[in-house]
Amino acid sequence: MKAWRFYGFGDLRLDEVPMPAPPPRHVLVKVLVVQPSVTEAQLAAGIRTLAFDRIKKRLETEAPVQLFGHEFCVRIVEVGEGVRHFQVGDRVAARAKLPCESCPLCESGRGHLCRKGPIIGFQLPGCFAEYAVLPEIALTLVDERISDNEAACLQSLSDSVAAVETAQIQIGDSVAILGQGSMGLECMQIARNSGAGRIITVDVREEACAMSRELGADVAIDATSDDPVEAIRSLTEGNGADVVFECAGGSPRQGLAGVKSVTQAVDAVRSGGKVIGVSWFGAPFELDVDLLRERSLRYLFPDISTLAHLQHTVSLVASGRVRMKPMITHVLEGLDQVPMAFEITANKGKYKAINPAQVRMAE
Template structure:
């Protein structure tokens, strides 16, 4: 079968690789759509947890092609998506509802071959059927939406919280809709793209600010008490360091954007102490795939408009080398 293979940092090509037959308790999915995530970019650049060679792709949907021994409840032809995170279910983290920190954590497309290929094999317990009315493009969004659901569970936003979000990309746009549903009052969004900010305003931002105008609009003159909640969805260390300037007393900071492994920022420990800050990380998914699927199925969060480009598999190596432009949101790959 044909697949995108990252052989080493900055080395990606389309290759013929063996078909991944399902083992016991597994299914093989013929991939229809796969999303390109910021994590995939980090993997391409050698900045994440992956070893090489690796077939990336952890946001995907498709049709069950083959069922392995012992699998029940599924049939060839079922329209599905799948959670990429694979937990052992037996370690202390798994047994205390912290599976995303599993001692034996694995992930399709990150530590195991993923969905930037014609076929991908996953544990049957990670597979979820999608309704016939749901497009494969939207279904490939369930994984990033599950990351958002986990982040919202971690954040525990209070109704009326005044919120500042850095980053209006695809993940930021999902956070915007989720924050609105969760009860944010003022929701200020910062980005360098006017086009992305316009979409943010349409879907719930109460105010948008261009990155280079942040001092003009978010100074202590305008926000003397800061914000109750500040969220980073950029993964850019310079933005993250700047974000703390706007966090008010007893405020909560959420690090949602993925950074390179060796990134560093400076943070005042006195501010952390004196202002009673709460700092929150949000690592991937933690049993939030099914709630995300339900939220999307009921159109609580709309995703269609976030797909700004669809590539063929053959076009992905060039895209990885060149990078996306600042106005693009979610880029997906049509496989089948």
């Protein structure tokens, strides 16, 4: 089969590799739609973000190596021994971070807290290939009301469900969301479904602000013309928002906000309120913790998404309560288009993309 393999940062080649066979409790799948995550697109180009050092080490010691590809919709073509919930022909999507199933946490039923399991695309080969082998515990069945393209967004959406659950929004809470990339727009729609009152979003891209309004934000602030902190405070009677999602931070080379969105989140949340840190920064940075202490702020980070979160995304999208279709702005045809999908996803501003660029394979 054909698979993209990395020989180094920025060096990926479409190679012929042996067809994998599914071990027990795994399935062999044919890839229908796959998209790089923003993190993967940055890592592929050698930009520091989540897991940079681990990927660098794998490239130095194992290249050529199949990397990335944890956001996908696939069809099962063969089931391994002991697979209980799926059969050949099923269309499935997956969560990325898996429990190890053998540590004391996993064995005591707390696998959602495990950090020892593999991540699809990082420790296990992902779906930038014609076929892939996936563990059954990663998968959920895709409802027939969900298209292949929408299903490829469910992994990211499950992380956003986990982020919103971490926020524990109370009915009527004012919510501000800094950054209206795919996770920012997902958190906005899920917050809307979770009892949020007024929702104020912020982005620096006109097309992202327009998408945010279309998908349900009450107010979308363009930070190139308005001060987002002032705007959020004035829309919340001077208090600041009850909950602020920080989804804008990251490498300025990719048009992200650097670390200043963290300071903005802290300034835009009310005292005693919650900041949910969704972004990755790739390096340590300074933060005045005394200020957070003085204002009794909660700076929280999302839990790992579980199978329950992933299953909830199926219900949200199938019922139309969360709309992914308008966010899918770039769909490329054929496995050979994967490098272009990385290029677009790493530079969404330049290409006016909202969701990562998708690659669709002929079935």
